[in-house]
Amino acid sequence: MNLSRRKLIKTALGAALVASVATPAFNLFAAEPEGAKAAAPEAGTLPLTIHTEQGPHRLDVEVAETISQRQKGLMGREHLPEERGMLFRFEREQPAGNAFWMFNTLIALDIAFIDDQGRIVAINTMPPCESETARECPTYLAGAPFTSALEVNAGYFEARGIQVGDCVSVPALAGFCRPDA
DSSP states (O other): OOOOHHHHHHHHHHHHHHHHHHSOOOOTTSOOOTTOOOOOOOTTOEEEEEEETTEEEEEEEEEEOSHHHHHHTTTTOSOOOTTEEEEEEEEEEEOTTOEEEOTTOOSOEEEEEEOTTSBEEEEEEEOOOOOSSGGGSOEEEOSSOEEEEEEEETTHHHHTTOOTTOEEEEGGGTEEOOOOO
C-alpha cells in the first residue's frame, strides 16, 4: 500500500486526535476514600469532590476554561440540578480584587474561590441581577488570590457545612489538593 505524504499526515493526525479524546486523565494524588463509588458523570461534565470535616461532597461540574466560556458562565439558565455546578479555571492566579457578577443570570448562586493548592479561600452568595443594564449589576469580589471558582446553587455550601479552608479535588484535571489525612 503506497500512501501519499498528505494521506499519511492526515492518518497520523486523526489517530492522535482519537487517542487524545479517548484517553482519560488520572490523578494519583486525589484518590477517593477506599470503598467509595463515584457515579458516572453526565455528558459534558467532570466529577469534583469537596472534602470537609463532615466528609466528601461530590458534584458533576461543567468546566469553563476559555474566555468566552467564562464570560457566559451560567447566564440564561433557569435551573441548575442540585448536584451540578460550573468550575471556572484560569491560566494564571487572579488577584483578590477580581470579581464575578450576575448579569443575565436567572438563578441565585454560591461561588467558592479556590487557590492554586485547591483550598477554598472565599465564599459568596450571589442573587440574580434583575437589571437589563450590565453596569447596574453588583460584583462579588474574591477578596483573596484564586485560580479557580466554583458556582453552585445558592445555599449548597451552607447546607453541607462547606467553608473556607476546605479542599477541592478534580481527578480528571489532575487536580487541586490532596485532602488532609
